[in-house]
Amino acid sequence: MDAYKSSVDFAEATAFLSHACYEQDKMALRATLKNKSILSGLLSRLSSCSSHGRVCVSPVLVAQRRNNSTSPKLKVDFNQSTGVAVMHMQNPPVNSLSLGFLTEFCIAVEKLEMDKSCRGLILTSSQPKVFSAGLDIMDMYGKKLEQYEEFWRAVQEMWLKLYSSNMVTIAAINGSSPAGGCLMSLSCDYRIMADNPRYSIGFNETQFGIVVPVWCKEAMTTIVGHRNTELTLELGLLYNPSDALKIGLVDQLVPEDQVLATATKTMTKWLAIPDHARRITKSMMRKPTIDKIMSIREADMQQYISFISKDSTQKMLGTYLEMLKKKRG
Numbered sequence: 001m002d003a004y005k006s007s008v009d010f011a012e013a014t015a016f017l018s019h020a021c022y023e024q025d026k027m028a029l030r031a032t033l034k035n036k037s038i039l040s041g042l043l044s045r046l047s048s049c050s051s052h053g054r055v056c057v058s059p060v061l062v063a064q065r066r067n068n069s070t071s072p073k074l075k076v077d078f079n080q081s082t083g084v085a086v087m088h089m090q091n092p093p094v095n096s097l098s099l100g101f102l103t104e105f106c107i108a109v110e111k112l113e114m115d116k117s118c119r120g121l122i123l124t125s126s127q128p129k130v131f132s133a134g135l136d137i138m139d140m141y142g143k144k145l146e147q148y149e150e151f152w153r154a155v156q157e158m159w160l161k162l163y164s165s166n167m168v169t170i171a172a173i174n175g176s177s178p179a180g181g182c183l184m185s186l187s188c189d190y191r192i193m194a195d196n197p198r199y200s201i202g203f204n205e206t207q208f209g210i211v212v213p214v215w216c217k218e219a220m221t222t223i224v225g226h227r228n229t230e231l232t233l234e235l236g237l238l239y240n241p242s243d244a245l246k247i248g249l250v251d252q253l254v255p256e257d258q259v260l261a262t263a264t265k266t267m268t269k270w271l272a273i274p275d276h277a278r279r280i281t282k283s284m285m286r287k288p289t290i291d292k293i294m295s296i297r298e299a300d301m302q303q304y305i306s307f308i309s310k311d312s313t314q315k316m317l318g319t320y321l322e323m324l325k326k327k328r329g
């Protein structure tokens with residue numbers, strides 16, 4: 001069955017492709033995510049199912065079982081009357097996108113996605129001065145091949161979930177947002193950043209020897225165009241808020257204390273548009289990029305593992321980590 005082609009529901013399509021599970025398990029997953037108390041039962045059921053000979057456990061849910069952290073890395077405030085959820089990232093010190101964080105994020109987004117009363121999602125940070133420091137470098141350094149794979153699976157999943165969300169998504173960028181933090185913002189429908197010249201946003205990866213995945217390049221090109229993407233990615237550029245606004249990396253700058261209030265006001269405007277028309281239009285705009293990425297998902301995984309596990313890459317990451325730590329001392 002090719003549910004992907006026949007469905008206009010974007011998030012559903014992505015869930016189908018990324019989880020590759022039987023229809024009844026998807027239904028069960030939805031019901032279950034609405035009722036957390038039976039989640040563990042479903043997890044064990046999912047772990048034993050197979051589809052077309054392939055193991056079909058959501059990688060994110062598997063990771064969740066292994067994630068022993070007890071302190072939540074996200075705080076979600078859902079207002080039933082407005083239909084808007086505010087997701088506060090709280091993974092100190094810098095909201096790095098660790099495996100644990102990514103896992104929690106995917107589950108939280110999936111849960112909101114399945115709640116039809118939730119129409120909008122605002123993403124912001126509870127950490128002072130930082131929106132997100134991007135991928136957790138500790139998860140990319142000195143690990144086993146299977147750990148790199150598990151991590152990258154969660155990174156891909158997170159991007160797909162956010163980029164393909166049916167909800168209106170707004171990034172309330174109240175601090176610096178380099179690399180993966182920038183991509184997270186770019187996956188949203190609208191970006192509002194604090195007008196503080198000390199904050200930066202962009203893609204600095206090449207500066208420490210890392211290459212962004214092709215899907216990052218694709219998504220960025222659709223927003224700021226080929227030339228700006230080329231300059232940013234090749235030179236590893238981070239922009240201050242006003243330069244970021246100039247190239248269209250963010251949509252609006254506001255005083256720091258008004259970021260969340262502006263995001264809330266903007267959300268009201270977006271939610272005044274009938275959902276079905278906006279969703280279908282969003283799908284029309286983003287589906288070509290998603291399709292492209294889905295078709296190379298496994299190749300992207302192999303490329304990541306092979307790149308990240310190279311001695312030369314590891315050496316550069318080690319040096320970068322030391323530099324980050326020395327900055328303090």
Ligand SMILES: CCCCCCCCC/C=C/C(=O)SCCNC(=O)CCNC(=O)[C@H](O)C(C)(C)COP(=O)(O)OP(=O)(O)OC[C@H]1O[C@@H](n2cnc3c(N)ncnc32)[C@H](O)[C@@H]1OP(=O)(O)O
Nearest residue numbers: 096133134135136137138158159176179180183184324325
């Ligand atoms: C949608 C899907 C997306 C999908 C995303 C897919 C993207 C593909 C490619 C993306 C690649 C990446 O994101 S690679 C990650 C790139 N990120 C970066 O280069 C950011 C590096 N960090 C910084 O620039 C700064 O920390 C910054 C965020 C501005 C905050 O500055 P501050 O002065 O407030 O804080 P610091 O003193 O620097 O840092 C505090 C501590 O946090 C640690 N730390 C900082 N950044 C860290 C990091 N990324 N990973 C681990 N640890 C980090 C430091 O080592 C310190 O550790 P202690 O000294 O021990 O306390």
